[in-house]
């Protein structure tokens with residue numbers, strides 16, 4: 338038994354990864370390499386993406402598209418949440434639309450974007466925003482609604498200006514919800530972005546995946562996929578670190594460990 | 595003490611919508627009273643009789659259904675900015691912001707009033723020390739005991755030096771020794787600085803000790819009995835008032851009793 342909880346978790350993760358890799362490697366001995374490329378081939382292709390500057394730039398382009406889309410959806414979501422949060426009347430008009438939008442698959446947005454717009458980057462931005470906007474809006478709205486009435490009245494008893502109220506009460510109240518929303522939507526956006534890049538992008542992870550498919554190069558396809566997954570994991574852990582810092586005031590039950 | 599009333603309730607009623615939508619619930623019933631500048635008024639009444647609701651009306655946090663609330667000639671609900679820094683409230687529950695340390699919670703009001711940073715911090719630290727919380731300035735609320743949290747919330751209200759102090763059972767979660775110290779400190783502070791205070795309590799003795807005047811509420815909130823306490827009031831008089839209060843309170847329906 339490993340005492341340290343983190344160490345134990347790392348060990349467990351390493352074991353399952355090793356088993357998966359071993360199984361893959363085993364399969365590569367029995368199947369042609371275009372079906373199961375050896376692990377080391379995938380590994381070197383992945384490393385190559387990181388050390389070859391032009392390839393790294395394609396990764397960064399995709400990252401920029403993810404962040405651009407998320408940022409756009411976040412800003413729009415904030416505006417929508419404020420508008421909806423202010424009036425139940427407006428809410429009853431907006432909510433059904435957002436629920437409807439939430440049901441539209443990413444691929445449909447790709448088709449719509451291609452027909453409607455010309456600029457490739459704008460198409461991608463449009464797709465990214467449309468696919469993450471409803472979730473962002475609902476999550477920000479929920480965070481806002483979870484504000485304590487007691488704390489609100491207490492703060493109001495000092496009669497702050499609207500801006501001060503926003504700063505001292507509303508922001509700290511909604512920050513946890515916003516961080517969660519970013520974590521959830523980051524996962525969604527990274528899955529959508531590769532589809533969005535099929536609108537004619539000449540660079541980026543989605544474009545590279547398409548290229549590998551045409552070349553029938555599974556090692557390459559897996560390497561690009563791996564890079565995207567690694568990117569999400571890195572950003573995700575950065576968000577978790579920010580969250581831990583921002584929510585350091587929260588008590589942790591000793592039972593919860 | 596000037597003769598002009600400082601705080602005036604005239605026929606104030608407050609109805610709340612029932613959660614099931616079946617009409618309204620009357621929490622305050624044509625309540626009228628006046629409080630002079632510099633007075634400390636203690637309010638007694640059974641649970642649920644509308645004492646906290648009266649505070650919310652007085653502080654302008656809620657709007658009366660009918661009647662008029664007047665504080666120094668202004669309407670506390672309508673004139674939002676006018677009362678900035680003038681009314682301080684110690685709420686029945688501590689209402690601390692969990693993301694702020696004890697010190698930052700005390701600083702809240704001063705920050706809203708845009709006080710000088712250095713001075714504000716000195717003031718806030720002074721209040722924490724006075725309330726026996728020195729050394730806990732950087733503790734988050736979850737790491738404080740219930741009584742400590744309540745004291746932080748007292749410090750928060752006092753730190754802005756409001757003209758009017760509304761205290762809703764501020765000492766109820768403290769042990770008797772601490773409560774006694776704070777009671778005398780409270781009266782001293784209010785008197786020394788010429789503040790006006792309304793003080794809700796469930797303890798008749800506390801009301802008699804703190805109040806220049808004691809108001810006993812009916813349910814829904816209306817004055818059921820009122821007595822002026824003088825420094826010169828003798829033991830016999832105090833006993834008399836105490837008996838009367840007990841009598842009035844016992845006439846009130848208890849919460850669980852069927853409403854006729």
Ligand SMILES: Nc1ncnc2c1ncn2[C@@H]1O[C@H](COP(=O)(O)OP(=O)(O)OP(=O)(O)O)[C@@H](O)[C@H]1O
Pocket residue numbers: 610611619620621639640641642643644645646647648686
């Ligand atoms: N926001 C509200 N909505 C509906 N009903 C309310 C609301 N606030 C208070 N009430 C009702 O008004 C009545 C008076 O409540 P209030 O909190 O003023 O009582 P109180 O005298 O302070 O009681 P306690 O001594 O227990 O604190 C209660 O019956 C309560 O249920």
Ligand SMILES: [Mg+2]
Pocket residue numbers: 645646647686762
């Ligand atoms: Mg109350």
